[in-house]
Amino acid sequence: MAGNSTNESQELRTGLSQLLNSEDIDMGLHMVEIDGSVLSTFVDRVIDDSVSSLSQDLFNESTVEQVVLRESKNLTGKPPSVEELLIPGVFFTVELPGDQSASSAGWVYSDKLKKLFVKLEGSCAFTVKVECDSNSPAPNWYVRAMLVFTLPEFNHIPIQRCHNHRAKDAPEDADLSMHVIRCQNGGTQYVGRDGGALFEERCAVRVTLEDNNATLALQFMCQNSCFKPAKLTGIVFTLEDTYGNVYGRRTMSLKICTNYRRDKLNEENSLRSGKTPTKTLDRSRPYKRNRTAGGTVGTSQAVIPSGKVRVKQERVSIEPCRISLTLPSPRVAKRVFEAAIGLISNAVLRADNEQDKATLMTYIQTIREERSCSLDGCSQDSEIL
Secondary structure: OOHHHHHHHHHHHHOOOOOHHHHHHHHHHHHHOOOOHHHHHHHHHHHHHHHHHHHHHHHHHHHHHHHHHHHOEEEOOOOOOOOOEOOEEEEEEOOOOOOOOOOOOOOOEEEOOEEEEEEEOOOOEEEEEEEOOOOOOOOOOEEEEEEOOHHHHHOOOOOOHHHHHHHHHHHHHHOOOOOOOEEEOOOOEEEEEOOOOOOHOOOEEEEEEEEEEEEEEEEEOOOHHHHHOOOOOEEEEEEEEOOOOOEEEEEEEEEEEOOOHHHHHHHHHHHHHHHOOOOOOOOOOOOEEEEEOOEEEEEEOOOOOOOOOOOOOOOOOOOOOOOOOOOOOOOHHHHHHHHHHHHHHHHHHOOOOOHHHHHHHHHHHHHHHHHHHOOOOOOOOOOOO
């Protein structure tokens, strides 16, 4: 049977070569390989002498779905990404309610920072919509919401809920204890596992979109100060079909904290002054410390000197070292470059003299140039890692 099918395809190629140009032949045979039902339509059109309209309307009707499917992303076996993804013909939007003036809202959005601040165990409603152009398929849509670290060097590490907040869960919520994000929508699927690193293993919620839109009522059950090793996080919304193919991705920076309005103002003020935001110290509360050499713990009033908190500066040891690496994929190489830039940037902040800072900035510039040369023309959507 397989041999007969091959011979028929070869005969079809020979016959069509007298009627169509090479581009039409390639497109037609591609459709033969994709879908047997298209083959019968293709042959019928030839028999009916409708060759003139073959490449014009048959492929307009039949190839759109295949094009969209080829441009979608299957993220199985890969870490999640925070980069926004747009697929031609599919318009995916995620919005917040316009009114956030109520004091009991439990969240606030900063237009300056493009960041959402929400209180611990607070809820926030996200309006999700999908629109497709007239030529695009309209499968059953799902939206997945996942919390990730936004810094590239930590993006591959899963965010895990701390044990203190897990202990507060009711017994009936034991199966959800690892999920930071909870969804109050009916029919919500809780996917992933505790400590899962890959996209399909990460803890997330998955909701069906009825009539191509939905309002997701999300609740956040742990806060950024609990997350390790990083603190900068974002919520990633992915638009998927039944088979898990991704047709869109939207990312929103997010901070879960106790005093969300204060933290918003602090970060906006730091942005305005060009300074790195520092943790606000509560001078009215006592703190525990070791009072004796034996380790006896007592309580005393915190005494904090007046003035601004500064980054501790120190002499940076610079010992030039050149290395050559062969890495398994451009994606891994990109992460290595970004991690190196991040580490040296941190050293620049700690350097106590301008000469050391200038030297370190030279290294950063060299790494950026090397990254540009090494990754130029390489696809970073590798199947590896």
